[in-house]
Amino acid sequence: MKVLVHFEHDGGAIKRGSLSALRFARDVAEQTGGAVTGLVLGSDAGDAASDAARYVPVLVADDTALKPAIAGPHARVIADAVTSGGFDVVVGAATSAGKDVLGRVGGLLGGFMASDVVGHEVADGELLFRRPMFAGSAIATVRLCGGPQVVTVRDASYEPSDAAAEPGAITPLAVDTGSLPRDVEVTGTPPSQGGRPDVTEAQVVVSGGRAWKSSEDFETHVGALADLFGGAAGSSRALVDAGITPNELQVGQTGKIVAPQLYLALGISGAVQHLAGMRNSKVIVAINEDRDAPIFQVSNYGIVGDVYEVVPLLIEKLKAADA
Amino acid sequence: MKILVPTKRVPDPDQRVRATADGSGLEDKDLYYVPNPFDLIAVEEALAIREREIEDSEIVTVGVGVTDYEKELRATLAMGADRALLVETAANLDPWNVALALEKVVEREQPDLVLMGKQAIDDDSNQVGQFLAARLGWPQATFIASFALVEGGAAIQRETDTGMESLKIALPAVVTADLRLNEPRYASMPQIMKAQRRPIDRVALEDLGVTVAPRCEIVALEVPSANRTCAFLDSADELLDALRNEEVC
Missing domain, CATH: 3.40.50.1220 (TPP-binding domain)
Structure with missing residues (x-):
């Protein structure tokens, strides 16, 4: 399976949750005989792309229209990248940003989506996902009835992936700016946090x-x-x-x-x-x-x-x- | 202003769920159903918009599911919704097919705003709002914590992992409610009684022109025990020793 990883970043470094998504992607590619590509979206995204390329080859959509991150335009670019690249699976972290944008990607790509995935297996060439329901009281095993498949994974369940021995290539992805929606404007962002790590990132x-x-x-x-x-x-x-x-x-x-x-x-x-x-x-x-x-x-x-x-x-x- | 509020009926979160003996799904015998808590927050916000911003707003709630759904839809009428619509189907729809049904309802009702819970607390998918926005080509704001109408759209605050983000969003739009948007009101007994006599509009899923095409199937379901054996300790010293032995300190 060809797997595309949606990398979240802070303008420079790739976020830890995305490295968990990468772990899932590498596992699936290995189990099914496939390859992993990363996708970075942003404006002046060179640093983030370089950081991502330490792990895998990356596609970079670098355009002023993609900053700040808004679900509408980002989902459009991600869905187009999946379609034009012939990817079987697109995966990202089950963060608030990941659920927002990848949910919309799922809507654009036909709804074959598994959220909050905590485990997976490959059976007869088909991916099965384990995901919590009822506030974690139950764990369901689900299959998606077609593709392309859209997946968000919980970072707590997948160990962050390591850098590759050799950096991957960075390939620019053309963005059709005119086709992107402009119906949401970010008017305020959260203040940057103090010294302590985020609860999802701490040991x-x-x-x-x-x-x-x-x-x-x-x-x-x-x-x-x-x-x-x-x-x-x-x-x-x-x-x-x-x-x-x-x-x-x-x-x-x-x-x-x-x-x-x-x-x-x-x-x-x-x-x-x-x-x-x-x-x-x-x-x-x-x-x-x-x-x-x-x-x-x-x-x-x-x-x-x-x-x-x-x-x-x-x-x-x-x-x-x-x- | 017309506000459409999709709702789902879910097993009461305060009861214990069990898997069927063959592990194929949820044991639904004796389950008590309630409106999805996040959807009630959405209903409350719609009512608040009518009270606070535009008095002649119309609030339509919609459910997609079995006939028994009436009870949960009447709860939204008792809270103050103007109309309730039941899209009838015996099928247990996944998020995609719910979104398709809602898309057709939006085409019929032509709301200015779709306001719904961020996720249903049974399957916790967190997908329908985003799917619907994508299908409609409307802007979305997920996990919202405040909503106010402004010139040219709505001013919204939404919860993110790092704190509160502020947006200005054009209408029509799909917005999904997070926990802290409001505290849903309780309907009074007279309102509940009155809602019993109100009609509920019904339409069959097929008559909306939706052909169900499954996207996500549950293969197996288990209800694991999270319990551990707790070693009770008497002092901070004992605890630190234990943590050092576990190599986490």
């Missing part, structure tokens, strides 16, 4: 729940512990709804899906919604006052206690160990 995620009473308490406990681990700070929906933490910290079905090496749930009871976002973490630790809280059922280690007492002790011990 350690320290998350806080309802037990925390204020943003200050969250920062001096959950945030401080995340920093000591060199990890990310996450949050349950309850804290976001209470205005204590920002939306983008939310882990869960309606937030971000994570699977770090270590997940610390501090004062999180463990609603199904939250468990859906973190239950595949390698080691899960919960600290909660209520011994019957559902979070303990998915945890490897637990401490029953008040987070306001236990967490400062943990911080103290970690600082002492570091010193």
